[in-house]
Amino acid sequence: MSVSIKTGIPDIFFLPEWAEAYESQDDGVAVSFEFAHSLGRIHYPFIKRLVPGTTAYFDTITPFGLNGPLITECQPGHEKDLAAAFDEAFQQYCTDNRIIAEYIRFNPWVGNIEHFGEFYGIDKRGIAMYVDLSAGDYFMDEFKSGTRQQVRRALKNGVTIEFDFTGETLDDFCRIYELMAKRNSIPEYYLFSRSFLEESFRKLAGKQFIINALHEGKRISTALMVHHGDYLHYHLAANDPAYFKFAANSLVLSEACRWGVDNGKKQLHLGGASTEPLYRFKGGFTKTEPLDILTGKKIRNAAVYEKISRAKVAADPETNTAHFPIYRG
Template sequence: MKVDYRKDIYFDPRLGEIYARLEAGVFEEFLFENEGGQIRHQFIRRPILHGSPDLPALYDLTIPYGYGGPVIMGLEEGGRDQLLEGFDQAFSAYCQKEAIVSDFVRFHPLAGNALDFSGLYQVRHFNRTVGINLADFEDPFQAEFSKSARKSVRQALKTGMSFELEEYPDSLADFQIIYTQTMDRKEADDRYYFDDAYFQAFIDRMPEAVLKCRVVFEGQVIAMGFFLRSADILHTHLSGTRTDYLHLSPAYLLRYGLVQWGKAQGYQLIHSGGGRTGDPEDSLYRFKKRFGQQTEFDFHIGQRIWDQAMYNRLVELTGMEETSFFPAYRAERQSRD
């Protein structure tokens, strides 16, 4: 399997602009080039609402929802050290000029950029994400799905459920209804809810990336998926099931249908993401593993404090010294980090 991560949707500026609104920030792209190569870093610059008249306007950086981080776009032979050193100097100057206090990164599991930038950020392994390898297995259903998952799919098909996929959908309103019902049932955190403008932004700004999937039973849509595609990767973004049909486990047919379609269309990989925590027994991670027995990726997060003195003042101001959350002064708000 060989994927071109540089063309992945998580490095698409349009996606960053969609999420900048949710973060109440501004999407920006920092491009650096020298004789060693090229680096691109996309992020959201957020104002820090410190509420202190004694402090100037301050900002911090975060990655749009999903994955990203600085990534090497081109590298000359023997130029790695020169490139990284030059980027560090240039980006440090940018952060100083723009009053950037801290920087949080979710490195892309498929890009390997956590290793490239481990000397510039405090990087730690968070968990593993799950994939379904469409390229290297003639039958990904047999190779990647667990025995119990295959059984559930066969039962769904035998029951009479069917899978439908719609490219370039005109609306996601029907999906929103099922998704919101699912989040309500799970008593999900507010950050897992999205408004109408969020879904419409995908329809308006990047329609070619949107896949709307349905599981139909006895003429009723009982489960739906809102998935994203890029050059050779499919991402399982959001999904939901109607409460009255949970006992039929239509989520298994959603995955199966996407696998069959993706394989036929020549995609290399379905990336399902990881769990909510770093625990290998995380329930969401274990569920995703049922469809990706053979394929995993290491997911790292990174952090950097650009202005230590100001960071300390903000932490003191918010009284959040005793927290592992980063940045500590946002611990109570915990936006989408």
């Protein structure tokens, strides 16, 4: 008899405590659907949300970040069979729990779309960039020459680095993040209160930390890093525009890479790039090809979904009907 391959939880975005920490971002409740089958096991964290304008219907979205259903144990060669059984079971779960629509932001480095993608409508929503920390000398092998010069410039200008593993520098993190948010008109979805971030340090203890860059004792650049397993993430970051000339953010990322290597991480994920300047900045730290961010959507109760969507469009002709689900457009 073949032995099941057990993989466990490879990345922080799949952890139940991650969903619990970020459930308020999507105005819902964190749920973990655990599917056990003779072929293996699947773990699926999601946020259950009340459908607007109703009192008894729900939809789901994966927690802030990139995750989705994940095979944690499987008989070799039966991944697709297990995924098909999961889809059938989750459909019944949705029926029983009055869930009418489901939206997934798949994790491109774990690659769970390989097993589940065929059951969803798939859209590309951008790219995810990362630094290969297993490349040997990341500074010379991954960083481009211009980025290496920026790191050296920060050091030459007397920029220093500190690590905060408890959240004691959150006041300065929030101060700098707010400066960045106002300057770049950051959407509300990406704004986080100090109390939210303080609570996240409690829920994700040992799995996140802040890297600060200082100039003459003043914190001028900051990044909130999160990690689990082989992966380290450049999760939230900001820079004081008054100190751009010191290139402190380049030193922050360089030191994040150093921490990752020292702590056995294989990849440092930089996130996406919504603007050309951001793409150029992040692209300076990596020579690897970016990964596609792919999302999945599925209607779990077509009759109710169509009824609610038609009512939304009738009440608001400016509804974005390309949005999924339509009634949230």
